[in-house]
Amino acid sequence: MKKQMGWELEGRCSYKWVLYILLLLLLLPQTVHNVPLAGCNIGEPLPINHKYYQAGDVIIGGIISQIFTLSNPVRFKSHPSHELFDDIVFITQTYQHILSFVFAVKEVNENHQSLANLTLGFHIYNSHFVASWSYLAAMELLSTWGRFIPNYKCDVQDNAVAVIGGPYANICFFIATILSTYKIPQLGYGSAPVMKDESQGRFFKRMFPDEAHQYTGIVQLLLHFSWTWIGVIFIDDDSGHMFLQAAIPIFSQEGICFDFLESLPYLYFNNDIYEVFEKWVAIYKVIMSSTANVVVVSGENYTMLVLRMFPRVSEVEDVPMKTKAKIWVMTAQMEFSSLPFQRFLDIDIIHGALSLAIQSKDVIGFQKFLQMRKPSSDKLDGFLRDFWQQAFNCMFFNTEVEKENEKICTGEEKLENLPASVFEMTMTSHSYNVYNAVHAVAHALQFMHSSISKHRAMENVVRWELLKQQPWQLHHFLSSVSFNNSAGEGISFDGNGELVAGFDIINWVTFPNQTFLRVKVGKIDPIAPKDKVFSIAMDAIVWPHIFNQVRPLSLCNDHCHSGYSKGKKEGKPFCCFDCLPCPEGKISNQKDMDDCFLCPEEQYPNEDQDLCIPKDLTFLSYEEPLGISLALVVLSFSFITTLVLWIFMKHKDTPIVKANNWKLTYTLLLSLLLSFLSPLLFIGRPIKMTCLLQQTAFAIIFSVAVSCVLAKTIIVVLAFMATKPGSRMRRWVGESLANSIVLSSSLIQATICTMWLVTSPPFPDLDMHSMTEYIVLKCNEGSVTMFYGALGFLGFLATVSFTVAFLARKLPDSFNEAKFITFSMLVFCSVWLSFVPTYLSTRGKYMVAVEIFSILASSAGLLGCIFSPKCYIIVVRPELNSRGQLLRRNKRI
Template sequence: MSSKNDYISERMATKLFQNVLALAFAISEVNGDPKLLPNVTLGFHLYDSYHNMMLTYRSILDLLFKSHRLAANYRCTTQKNLISVIGGLGSDVSSRMADILGLYKIPQLTYGSFALEERDTSQSSRFFRMVSNETHQYSGIIQLLLHFKWTWVGLFVVNDESGNRFLQVVEFLFSQNGICSAFTNRIPSQPFWQQKYSTSDLGSTSDLSFIRSKASVCLVYGETMTLMWLSTVLATVVLGDKETTLLGKVWVLTAQIDLALNSLQRGLDFQLFHGTIAFKIHSKEPAGFQKFLQNITLLGMQGNGFLKDFWEQAFDCSPDFQEPGKTSDTCTGEEKLESLPGPVFEMSMTGHSYGIYNAVYAAAHALHIMYSSRLNQRAMLKGGKIEMQDLQSWQLHHFIKDVLFNNSVGETISFNENMELGMGFDIINVITFPNTSFFKVKVGRVDPDAVDGKPFIIDEDLIEWHKDFNQALPVSLCVDCCPPGYRKEKKEREKICCYNCVACPEGMITYQKDMEDCVKCPDDQYPSKNQDGCIPRIISFLSYQEPLGVSLACMALGFSLTTAWVLGTFIKHRDTPIVKANNRNVTYILLVSLLLCFLCTFLFLGRPVKITCLLQQPAFSIIFSMAVSCVLAKTITVVLAFLVTKPGSSMKKWVGRKMTNSVILSCSFIQGGIVVVWLRTSSPFPNFDHHSLAMEIIAECNVGSVLMFYIVLGYMGLLSIICLTVAFLARKLPDTFNEAKFITFSMLVFCSVWVSFFPTYVSTKGKYMVAVEIFSILTSSAGLLICIFFPKWYIILLRPELNKREQIIRRKD
């Protein structure tokens, strides 16, 4: 690589000269390394694309076909030998360069991150990209926006082919990830000073609608000139408007952009970009680079023509020492680069400079290997010197492709199958100061090949935002977030990021902001009052620890003891006429049945388990059927006893123990048969009901077959109706101890209780349903006990004089 300084734009941003100095630094290191390319001196040519495709072609043709003998700061005895080209920064320039360089098979190493368009894929073998593909940067941008939940984003895109490709890709990625572009401003590809715009014309050539946009985040895509144009527009038009408040925005810059100002922009307020988030090509600082920059002076490098132009722009002075009156000030030649503010010149190595630095070393290592190869080396002895055969640039392709080395900072340099270095991108936060200087803080990383499996990392605690946000996380949304308890509903003819918030229907929740759909809580939870979360549901059953359960248990125990007392009294006075008068064996069976009825209510209390569920309804139905059967047997006995007393009655043979036993056994066995069928087909089992009550899970005994349950209840109802009918018909029979009157009243109570039981039972849920059944069992059983046995118990204990045979055989007048 020989050198020549040809076309350099007069208005080229001074900060871009750092790339040139990085190139010079790398070449000086290579030339000073005795192990790398010994006896070979590298030089370089500089050409400017002028941000114009036609001039790009012209520069490449000049490079190929114009002869130059002098290299900047070097003197060689041979003509230039072009072996590779480093550039350009953007895809448009790089592609145009490849159009010509590809014809001559000259290796091209690019230091800008960009994605190739379809027509360039066939040329990818001529591109050796020193940075990661721009597609990885797209992924990083999306991850950044999603991380901070920025869904309403403004776009500033350079108005050229690369900008068009960027818009196509990013709009597609936005739609896939629920992000919308609030506006899209196209920035001229040519700087305004080249288009000769006046400051007053900037407002008319720029779409300033973004000033009123709710988008707090603006994504800028382009090159350094793009940001320079944008900063001028913002400073001279937006901030100059008294009706416009200070523009608090989060600027997100792509990796092609350097924070730079030129000599025309020195007076601009760079603090507008305080808090900027910028993607930066991964870089490290080679040892000696800062010292190299610190030692550069105009007097010390007067042979470099490009440095003279740079000095004039950077220090705003005339480097012509012979004619000091040409500009307002004359350079002393001793100015130091470190005195320049950051936007004019940055003393650390940028991502682009690092790419150029590695590109020089990649070409140098490939050239070294090619020189060392026996197949490509021929020495000819002439006059005591060894002259190497001239090399052809096309021969270098293979060696660059397979190059592998560690650079001076210890990073491995090698190309992957796509002919690029997979170093990824750094994410930096720009902190500006009133003196136009700034500081870059690395806050994240985008590395698709990360060994830890985390391609995107961001530490938001390190980020300092623009002062308008008061260090709170900026919000960039079309509408305020839908709070938990609400869901998003799309607006007609609006982008998906602009929506209405609609409350969730009853029984459903949203537990995060901006959820698309409401969801149901798990079965063991229920929605909170604001429908923004789920609360664990308690398991509900009728327990002994609550007042209702204790009350029912006490009632059951009290009636059980009373029944046992009555039974004991009747057994003690078993030989008295009043006990013997109405079939005392049936009386005992009835009292035992009522005692069991009261005790079976304890099966309904407490948490249901398998054994209690199996016993609850079957035991209740059989015991109650036996009790009603006893009452029926007593009623039939009364009727038959009256009929037997009539002269010539044939009913005498039906009166006796055999008849009563038959009634009790037959009625009970029928119910028992129904219960057996029930247990064999679909027996009751413990179950959790998640649906009947919103805030509780009901622990219940599922009856299994609902049909069999109602058949059992229906059979008991049938027996009750028969008993009530018979008793009602026998209520006026002339007998002193005629039980039919008491049985009629008791069966009225019994039937009233169970008739009212059905609607109440069906309309209640959970433990209250169980309480209704227990209460019905207790009251109906108590009705039988009190109505049938209390009069007799009263006579036995309190009126023993009535408990005589004479009273039994006495007839009413």
């Protein structure tokens, strides 16, 4: 089997040690069965081989899981002690719990001012990690020392006033099952038992803070490092299930998801070794194939034994690995523990791990007390010799051993020379809890003594009354106890019987010589102000070697950087998501944002969509090329119009000018001149006055121009009809008709514009939305209805004029302008028909440019089509500008 598993153990480690770790777990928390009490005869010496007794006036009991005794299953055919193997498995680290118990009692006894000169004694029993021995130890505390007579005590001083138990939840539960019936106060210094009913926990105090503080602290630790993708390992028992029910919802509410939730098996004595091994392999494969770099471990003191076996599993089995190391985040119930054969195993797996530990301080004198510990220092210590042999890997002479290749214990070995993986010289958090538990009982006794002293005058009477008090009477004083221990730490219990304390955050640092350091890197103080409850020194943390001192990440996928938002990934937990680019116009300026958001109105997104940039103010100005170009075009057409007007005024007596109704011609040219100049109102920074004049001036001026063209067209048609014999149209041909058409059309447009200005006039406005990068300063039309009403009336005039001119384009008259007017109105209508969709699809200052272009183009169409042929004759072909020439042309037509 040794060859099959591939475990090569050094030193004196033999095949049996390979089985120890497996049998260890097989012996761990069991249900109540195989209780050896049936094999014990009344009054017969107890079969508990490992116990520690010190006489005193007042006794404190201790039931501590320390040693495994490997035995066959009890079949009730003989005394259980007769079926034990000779081999024992000693968890050397746990021996410190016993020594801290002894040290605390020693301190109390040396303080002559307490307990009315009474001395404390103790009975400490090994529970063997199982229910049967725990029950047996509890029953012996109810018996006379050295004889198993349950419920009988021949000496009142032999009564245990309180019992300290641990470090496992089930051990405390087994103890409470018996001792709660007798109302004996109990103090558990490790994991909390899950009591089945209220009566079991009524006399139970826990040297451990409220679990909710621990869960919150772990969440704060994970969130501080942004570890939102984790794995969880827990013990498959009542404590593990309580952790799942209480902690997992808190994790989820804070945005932490789980790649896996795996339970270490709750094992029974008759489990098959290979089934256990296969379970380890399965769990280790899940852990190492996970993409989560962080694994939260909710365990017991012994869980470290299993954790340290994981690397051996990888040597035996082909385990796929996503990463070669994990960051273990361990609960405060866990401590470093190992079996004898594990001293040869590497402890690098816990390098860089983080764990919580109950807040503690160094106890003065404890290390010196440990240094003085020798096998010869206390003959009543039933644990010391076995501890010494397994800690120093030696054997005493009086022990039945194999003589060959065995190292002999001298008894002069020094505990400080042991590596920390075997025994620690600094007080651990569990030992600190045991130390405080003893002092809590001592202070409760002192308070009870003070209470009795108020009613009794004689010291001897007080002393006797104190000894006669029942254990349940001490419970009241224990509940209200509050004191400072020798390290200056305040000790008290809350209303639920739990220790009022915080947690230290511990960073585990290992070394090649099988030793390690627990480095305090932070703390969780529930009673501190909200912003100081959690604190941690980032620079003090040592990470696993694979991360090269770079803070590890533990995410389901990479962060969504700025400019992206998270999108749900179907079939995955909420911590797993796709990164979607922000839609146009939105940004995200932080990692892992759930949604992108719009910039404020006065800002716009940058190209990467991760920042809002202030918009620049823009308008069509004379300082930019477009504004300058349009202004030059305006001035050019205005000059040309002025030149045409000058030509007509200079040649006003020529036939071609007279034939074109010079008053209408001058009015048309003046309106065209103003039309060409009106775009200047659109260029430059909009102000209230320019906004009022822009659209209204343009509408009225163009109405005059178009009405002049309409009047010209109608007069041409009427003039042709008046040449027919007997026609009555002659009386309509004249200036009055032309003036009426121009005035009436202009008046209607002026009325529309007046109503516009009165009801909802244009005004300067800031357009935040039409252009992404600019705030457009423009003139708001005010009433869109009135704007399009004025534009529609102008279109109506143009349409009528175009229709009439088109019908009259072929009239046989040399003075007929109809065909030129037709072309001009065709240009005019085409420009303004294309203006509407172009104007609506353009944004910002370019809307103004489109309107200016339409004004210039339509005005230029009228000027060019109507006046360019006449100017050509007047200037270039003056010989054609005569009555005779025009009559000859008329005859040819």
